[in-house]
Amino acid sequence: MLKRFTVSLEDDLLDEFDNYIKLRQYNNRSEAVRDLIRKSLVMQEWEAGKEVIGVISLVYDHHHYQLQERITELQHDFHHHIVSSTHIHMDHDNCLEVIIVRGKAKKIKDLAEKLMAIRGVKDGNLGMSSTGGDLC
Numbered sequence: 387m388l389k390r391f392t393v394s395l396e397d398d399l400l401d402e403f404d405n406y407i408k409l410r411q412y413n414n415r416s417e418a419v420r421d422l423i424r425k426s427l428v429m430q431e432w433e434a435g436k437e438v439i440g441v442i443s444l445v446y447d448h449h450h451y452q453l454q455e456r457i458t459e460l461q462h463d464f465h466h467h468i469v470s471s472t473h474i475h476m477d478h479d480n481c482l483e484v485i486i487v488r489g490k491a492k493k494i495k496d497l498a499e500k501l502m503a504i505r506g507v508k509d510g511n512l513g514m515s516s517t518g519g520d521l522c
């Protein structure tokens with residue numbers, strides 16, 4: 387059931403928010419506010435060290451000496467946390483690896499940071515999401 391509440395904002399802040407809504411193509415302010423609230427609840431779960439789910443993406447040149455082996459070895463060290471991984475050959479040199487992970491936030495962050503810190507990894511991201519809560 388949807389409930390209404392009133393929010394008071396300064397003109398400038400509301401203008402910025404409306405620009406944000408336009409850029410993100412929201413239909414209305416309510417949907418944008420709902421998403422921002424959900425996002426901050428997910429962040430809160432990560433900060434509280436709860437059970438979370440995430441997506442780690444890595445871009446790297448597979449010619450880099452032993453890089454592929456290091457990435458695989460590290461994933462085996464964390465095998466209990468890895469749900470699935472997909473490898474895409476982007477072009478002649480570059481690979482994209484997408485790893486879906488779940489577990490305690492601290493462990494997941496640790497794995498993501500270790501993977502991204504491997505020499506030769508050109509780009510790395512951790513998409514943070516959540517398994518729990520009533521976010522829908």
Ligand code: NI
Nearest residue numbers: 448474475481
């Ligand atoms: Ni590849």
